[in-house]
Amino acid sequence: xxxxxxxxxxxxxxxxxxxxxxxxxxxxxxxxxxxxxxxxxxxxxxxxxxxxxxxxxxxxxxxxxxxxxxxxxxxxxxxxxxxxxxxxxxxxxxxxxxxxxxxxxxxxxxxxxxxxxxxxxxxxxxxxxxxxxxxxxxxxxxxxxxxxxxxxxxxxxxxxxxxxxxxxxxxxxxxxxxxxxxxxxxxxxxxxxxxxxxxxxxxxxxxxxxxxxxxxxxxxxxxxxxxxxxxxxxxxxxxxxxxxxxxxxxxxxxxxxxxxxxxxxxxxxxxxxxxxxxxxxxxxxxxxxxxxxxxxxxxxxxxxxxxxxxxxxxxxxxxxxxxxxxxxxxxxxxxxxxxxxxxxxxxxxxxxxxxxxxxxxxxxxxxxxxxxxxxxxxxxxxxxxxxxxxxxxxxxxxxxxxxxxxxxxxxxxxxxxxxxxxxxxxxxxxxxxxxxxxxxxxxxxxxxxxxxxxxxxxxxxxxxxxxxxxxxxxxxxxxxxxxxxxxxxxxxxxxxxxxxxxxxxxxxxxxxxxxxxxxxxxxxxxxxxxxxxxxxxxxxxxxxxxxxxxxxxxxxxxxxxxxxxxxxxxxxxxxxxxxxxxxxxxxxxxxxxxxxxxxxxxxxxxxxxxxxxxxxxxxxxxxxxxxxxxxxxxxxxxxxxxxxxxxxxxxxxxxxxxxxxxxxxxxxxxxxxxxxxxxxxxxxxxxxxxxxxxxxxxxxxxxxxxxxxxxxxxxxxxxxxxxxxxxxxxxxxxxxxxxxxxxxxxxxxxxxxxxxxxxxxxxxxxxxxxxxxxxxxxxxxxxxxxxxxxxxxxxxxxxxxxxxxxxxxxxxxxxxxxxxxxxxxxxxxxxxxxxxxxxxxxxxxxxxxxxxxxxxxxxxxxxx
Numbered sequence: 001x002x003x004x005x006x007x008x009x010x011x012x013x014x015x016x017x018x019x020x021x022x023x024x025x026x027x028x029x030x031x032x033x034x035x036x037x038x039x040x041x042x043x044x045x046x047x048x049x050x051x052x053x054x055x056x057x058x059x060x061x062x063x064x065x066x067x068x069x070x071x072x073x074x075x076x077x078x079x080x081x082x083x084x085x086x087x088x089x090x091x092x093x094x095x096x097x098x099x100x101x102x103x104x105x106x107x108x109x110x111x112x113x114x115x116x117x118x119x120x121x122x123x124x125x126x127x128x129x130x131x132x133x134x135x136x137x138x139x140x141x142x143x144x145x146x147x148x149x150x151x152x153x154x155x156x157x158x159x160x161x162x163x164x165x166x167x168x169x170x171x172x173x174x175x176x177x178x179x180x181x182x183x184x185x186x187x188x189x190x191x192x193x194x195x196x197x198x199x200x201x202x203x204x205x206x207x208x209x210x211x212x213x214x215x216x217x218x219x220x221x222x223x224x225x226x227x228x229x230x231x232x233x234x235x236x237x238x239x240x241x242x243x244x245x246x247x248x249x250x251x252x253x254x255x256x257x258x259x260x261x262x263x264x265x266x267x268x269x270x271x272x273x274x275x276x277x278x279x280x281x282x283x284x285x286x287x288x289x290x291x292x293x294x295x296x297x298x299x300x301x302x303x304x305x306x307x308x309x310x311x312x313x314x315x316x317x318x319x320x321x322x323x324x325x326x327x328x329x330x331x332x333x334x335x336x337x338x339x340x341x342x343x344x345x346x347x348x349x350x351x352x353x354x355x356x357x358x359x360x361x362x363x364x365x366x367x368x369x370x371x372x373x374x375x376x377x378x379x380x381x382x383x384x385x386x387x388x389x390x391x392x393x394x395x396x397x398x399x400x401x402x403x404x405x406x407x408x409x410x411x412x413x414x415x416x417x418x419x420x421x422x423x424x425x426x427x428x429x430x431x432x433x434x435x436x437x438x439x440x441x442x443x444x445x446x447x448x449x450x451x452x453x454x455x456x457x458x459x460x461x462x463x464x465x466x467x468x469x470x471x472x473x474x475x476x477x478x479x480x481x482x483x484x485x486x487x488x489x490x491x492x493x494x495x496x497x498x499x500x501x502x503x504x505x506x507x508x509x510x511x512x513x514x515x516x517x518x519x520x521x522x523x524x525x526x527x528x529x530x531x532x533x534x535x536x537x538x539x540x541x542x543x544x545x546x547x548x549x550x551x552x553x554x555x556x557x558x559x560x561x562x563x564x565x566x567x568x569x570x571x572x573x574x575x576x577x578x579x580x581x582x583x584x585x586x587x588x589x590x591x592x593x594x595x596x597x598x599x600x601x602x603x604x605x606x607x608x609x610x611x612x613x614x615x616x617x618x619x620x621x622x623x624x625x626x627x628x629x630x631x632x633x634x635x636x637x638x639x640x641x642x643x644x645x646x647x648x649x650x651x652x653x654x655x656x657x658x659x660x661x662x663x664x665x666x667x668x669x670x671x672x673x674x675x676x677x678x679x680x681x682x683x684x685x686x687x688x689x690x691x692x693x694x695x696x697x698x699x700x701x702x703x704x705x706x707x708x709x710x711x712x713x714x715x716x717x718x719x720x721x722x723x724x725x726x727x728x729x730x731x732x733x734x735x736x737x738x739x740x741x742x743x744x745x746x747x748x749x750x751x752x753x754x755x756x757x758x759x760x761x762x763x764x765x766x767x768x769x770x771x772x773x774x775x776x777x778x779x780x781x782x783x784x785x786x787x788x789x790x791x792x793x794x795x796x797x798x799x800x801x802x803x804x805x806x807x808x809x810x811x812x813x814x815x816x817x818x819x820x821x822x823x824x825x826x827x828x829x830x831x832x833x834x835x836x837x838x839x840x841x842x843x844x845x846x847x848x849x850x851x852x853x854x855x856x857x858x859x860x861x862x863x864x
Contacts, residue, residue, distance in 0.1 A: 020048035021108050021123035022080065023147040023219070025238040026101055028129060030137040034091040036129065038101060039084065040068065043148045043241070045109045046081040052105065059089045060099030060129070078339075080148060091131060098128035098235070104181055112241075113216035115178060116188035122181045128235040138233050141165040141224060144287035145332060147240040150339035152247040154195070157209040160344040161222060161238060162287045162330040168323035168448065169226045169233065173205040176221040178239055192218040192242070204328070204346040212244040229449070249337035252276040254284075256331070259348035261399035263453065264322060264377065268298070268315040268349065274333035276307040281336045284309040288329035290349060293321055298329075309333075313347075319377035321351045324450040352401055353377055353452035356421075356442045361460040364424065366431035368460050370440050371422045375452070380418045380444040384451075387412045387425060389436050389590060390639035391459055402451040403441055418444075433563045433588040435468040435489070437461045437639040461640045465494040466560030467505065467528070467546040468638070469588065472567045473649040474537050482537025482652070486530045488546050488562060489643055499550035499559050501525070507532075508545040513564045513586055516545055537652045541569035543586065563588040568634050568651035576662040576692055578620040583632050589647055591636035599629035599653075606631055606653075622658045629655040664742040665691040666749040667698060671736060675759040678785065679727035684738055684751070691748070695719035695740045702726070704734045706755075706840050731786060733758040733839045760786040760836035762808075762845075767852045770814025770822070779812040779851060788842050792832040794851065796823065808834075814853055825855050 024042035031037050040055060054067035065087060074082040091099060105123045112118035127140060144162035151157035163171055175198070180186045191198055196210040200222055207222060219241050226234035256272035274284040283305060290298035290313075298315030313329065321327075331345040356372040370385070386409035394407045403409045413423055425432065425440070432438060439459040444452040471487035486507065503525040508516035509532060520530065525548075535542065546562040566586040573580040581596065596617050597606040606629075610617060622628060631653045637645040667684040674681065682700065697717045701710040716724060719740075735755040740748035761784055768779045779794075787808050794803040794812065803817045815822050828851040835842040 020045040020050045021105055022217075023239050023241040024123075024125050025143055025147060025236055026103065026125050026127035027140045027142060027236065028101070028127065029139045031088060034093060034131060035088055036091070037086060037088050038068075038127075039086050040103055040125070041085075042083045042105070042123075042125075043076075043146065044081050044083060046075060046079045048109070052083060055085055055103050055105060057085075057087070058100075058102045058104075059091070060101050061091055063089075065089070076146075076148075082146070091129075094131045094133050098130045100126055100128050100183075102126040102183065108219070109217070111217060112219050113214065114190050114192050114218050114220075115186055118219075121186055123239070124179045124181065124183060125239060126179075126183055126237050130233045132231070132233065135228050135231060135233055138169070138226065138228070139166050140234050140236055141169075141171060141226065143224075143236070143238060145330065145344075147238050149240075149242050150341060151209065151212050151242050151244045152249070152251075152339075152341065153212050153215060153244055155247075155250060155341075156211050157242065157244075158251075158342070158344045159207040159240065159242070160330050160332075160346060161205050161224065162332070163205055163224055163328070164287065164289050164292060165226065166289075166292075167228070168289075168325050169228045170325050171205070171328075172225045172227060173200050173202050174223045174225075175200040175207070176223045176237065178219045178221050179237070191220060192244075201346075204348075206344060206346060207240070209242070212242075215244055215246055218242050218244065243339070245339050247337070247339060247341075249278045249280060249335065249341060250276075251341035252280070252282045252333040252335050252343045254331050254333050254343050254345035256345060257347060259326070259350075261350035261352055262315065262317055263352045263398070264317055264319055264354050266316070268313065268317070270313045270347075272311045272313065272331060272345065274309045274311065274331075274343070276333075276335045276337075278335070278337060279307045281305050281307060282309050283334045283336075284311050284331070285334075286311065286313065286329055286331045288347075289327040290315050290317070290321075290329055293317075296321060300331075315349075317351045319353075319379060322353045322377060322379070322446055322450055323351065324446075324448045326350045350399065352399065353380070353444055353446060353450065355453035356383060356444055356455040359440065359442055359455045359458045361440065361458045363460055363462060366462065367424055367426040368432060368438055368440075368462070369422065369424045370442070370458065372442055372455060374419060374421050375444045377444070377446075378418060380446055380452070382417060382445050383415045383421070383423075384411055384443050384445055385413045385415075385423045385425070386410060386441045386443075386454075388439050391437070391439055392457060394457075396454050401453055402443055403454050409439075409441060414445075431563070432462055433468075433638075434462045434464055434466050435638040435640050435643050436588065463493040464489075464642070465491050467491060467548055467562040468643060469544065469546060469562050469565040470644050470647050471529075471649055472542065472544055472565050472587070474567055474652045475531070475650075477537050477653040479536045479538050480534065482535040484532040484535060484537065484542055484544075484567060486532060486544050486546075488528050490525050490528050491548060491559070492642075494548075494559055499557065500552045502551050503559075504549050504551055506547045506549065508547070510543050511540050513543050513566065516543065516564070537567075538654075541584070542567050568594075568632055568649055570630065570632050570651040570654045572630065572654050572656040574656045574659050574661070576660040577622050577624060577658055578618055579622060579628055579630075579656055579658055581617045581619065581630055581632065583615060583651055585634060585649075587634075587636075589636050589638045591634040591647075593635040595633040595635065597631040597633065599631075599655075624658045624660055627655055627657050629653055660692070660694075660742070660744045660746065662692045663746050664695045664740040664748045665693055667738040667740055667751050669736060669738050669751045669754045671754050671756050673732050673756040673759075675732065675761075675785070677727070678729060678732060679725055680729070680732050680734075680736075680756055682724045682726060682736060682738075684722050692742055692746070694742045695748075696743045697741045699739050699741065700724060700726075701737045701739075702734045704731060706735070708734075710735075710737060731758055731837055732756055733786070733837060735839070755839060757839055758786040758837055760784075760834075760838075760845075762787050762790075762834045762836070762847070764810075764830070764832065764847065764849060764851075766850060767854065768814070769854045770812075771855065777813065778810070779814070780810045781808070784808060786837045788835045788837050790832055790834050792830055794828050794830045796828055797826060802828065822855075823853055825853055827852055 072084040110119035141163040262268040286300035326348040329347040388408040467488040475483040505522040510516040632651040832847040
């Protein structure tokens with residue numbers, strides 16, 4: 001017995017002796033293919049007799065290793081030991097789900113305030129690897145600051161993991177609970193109490209505890225998630241331990257810039273300060289990507305250790321440091337007080353690619369060629385070319401990359417490589433427009449999608465060696481006798497040595513931009529207007545082009561063609577008490593405004609009613625059935641100088657009558673079912689957005705089952721009523737829809753289907769007194785509802801069947817169904833399958849119970 005006692009005592013005490021885990025994390029590096037090197041770091045209680053030269057690790061692919069080796073053990077003082085374990089593992093392949101690497105080690109150290117019974121809680125760490133061949137290989141962030149710290153009661157505590165991601169992926173931080181076996185929650189776990197708040201900055205990773213209220217050790221977790229191109233590719237769950245003490249000293253304070261940017265090749269030189277208000281000495285250090293970037297690494301130099309230490313961050317980033325994300329530099333100041341307290345400061349640095357330089361332009365026939373110097377950063381993939389008409393006046397800020405939309409530039413093309421530094425803009429083969437001033441900028445694009453600063457702006461325009469159309473304006477509107485006014489600016493830069501004249505214009509017209517027919521010619525180069533008569537300007541939009549020919553020596557040589565230009569064509573869309581005006585135009589100049597004219601039947605003239613920069617206008621407050629007429633005038637011009645400005649052109653006149661074609665508002669239906677009264681109370685209101693509120697009636701439809709057909713229940717011939725009680729129904733189960741109808745018969749959108757379910761009820765008594773006194777003579781259910789049928793069998797105490805029926809009323813008179821003889825008094829057993837009515841059909845429900853049969857005593861009572 002003593003031996004058994006001591007064995008039990010040993011087994012009971014074993015977990016206590018093995019408790020030692022304080023904090024830790026798991027990280028990984030890609031080796032090759034699907035092979036990764038995994039590092040587990042744990043921080044343990046050094047005084048604990050538990051030793052872990054090996055740990056069991058689960059790789060997340062269904063396999064595990066029971067002895068990942070410890071490669072280093074470091075004593076950090078204050079009863080803290082750091083253990084580092086490493087091994088490699090090859091995964092079977094890519095997977096849409098992450099591989100979750102985890103370790104579970106008995107147990108946590110005793111006495112953790114916010115982990116109940118921490119001495120018996122398994123220590124758990126996990127990290128997720130997402131292997132996605134479309135996103136490339138991935139390495140987890142390195143966490144450069146240890147997950148173990150000191151804090152003081154009543155004073156703000158800050159911790160930063162110091163995460164450095166060698167791949168430049170975006171990191172997102174969040175506060176999490178510590179976990180136990182299998183990644184399950186720890187029973188009774190709570191976050192540490194704070195006088196104000198406990199939070200993690202999702203961008204910088206700063207954990208801020210403001211402020212501890214109680215002495216002791218606490219554990220929390222920080223989840224660090226990696227994202228690439230918006231897709232999650234990794235996650236580390238770091239378990240952090242904080243020891244809170246009663247202390248009089250204060251943590252040091254770091255001051256300095258929050259974030260900045262630097263262009264490749266420029267010098268970053270920033271100053272920071274760490275000051276201890278209690279006069280304690282401060283060790284001032286920095287970690288982060290820039291300090292680990294190889295031969296181009298940044299440096300952080302500090303003055304001598306004292307209570308007031310200056311630090312200088314110096315960096316000249318090179319092309320290899322260009323990335324879409326920002327670099328994080330984490331500064332840490334540690335004092336030598338009792339206990340040691342720290343402060344963290346985060347700095348984001350954006351490394352920017354330099355702009356393409358020496359952009360220049362050359363005018364070609366109907367095109368402009370631009371070229372620039374190859375960027376000095378050879379990893380650039382290509383260049384993007386942007387264009388706008390007219391100078392932008394935009395001066396990019398130092399940290400601004402790419403070309404923002406507000407500048408008015410539009411992307412018109414890309415090159416195929418870093419070496420391709422010439423681009424010919426021919427407007428996708430359609431030719432550029434004479435009279436337009438084209439301005440260009442270029443940026444370089446890098447493998448991760450990052451963009452360089454924008455080049456300087458260069459502007460140029462085609463030679464004015466062809467006619468430039470300025471007007472296609474409707475003078476009169478008719479189906480047979482309409483008139484269009486066409487005008488153009490004559491060429492002033494054509495080659496008179498080759499084309500000596502005389503000259504002639506040929507005018508072409510069509511109802512589309514591609515099918516133009518010659519309609520006339522003019523006599524001289526100064527003859528730059530044309531009146532086109534006998535047109536159907538009411539129904540057609542007209543397009544024009546003017547060509548110029550040289551007639552020297554009786555020959556006919558084409559000098560050039562103008563760009564095609566159209567009239568402004570106005571469409572009217574009638575609706576309820578309003579008309580929407582929409583117009584289109586195909587012109588080589590830019591129209592910036594449009595004036596809306598409406599015909600005044602009193603003055604018999606068109607009055608201007610509004611000016612818009614849009615290509616549509618809604619005239620409201622109109623009377624349905626009345627006639628309204630409109631015309632639109634465009635206002636615009638070319639971007640180059642020397643041409644007529646403003647360019648004004650009129651559309652045709654167009655008339656229409658408003659009509660009520662707007663659907664009434666869609667009812668919003670809700671239903672309250674009343675099982676006791678066997679009725680459904682329907683109520684509704686309407687959405688009053690982009691619909692009419694002139695509801696005249698409401699149709700209510702119902703179907704009695706999911707698979708049934710809707711039928712009309714009733715029509716509410718009052719647009720004001722919004723409640724209907726559907727009563728006198730055998731089943732409240734069903735689905736309802738509603739539609740509204742307005743005064744002209746427009747029907748609203750059908751409401752979403754709203755269904756209600758039956759609440760079947762079927763109860764049986766446990767006593768009945770068969771006889772003929774008219775009281776309790778039959779065994780039958782209490783008043784029941786929503787039951788289609790039953791299958792009841794009643795047995796005597798010997799198990800013999802005495803009665804059965806499918807009638808929901810049952811109506812057993814107490815006689816044996818086989819011989820019609822009265823059954824003796826006693827207890828009977830029944831099994832009853834009740835087929836209850838629901839929306840989706842009937843559902844069986846089995847009832848079992850006992851019946852006490854008593855011969856007729858005239859009691860007249862039902863018992864249950």
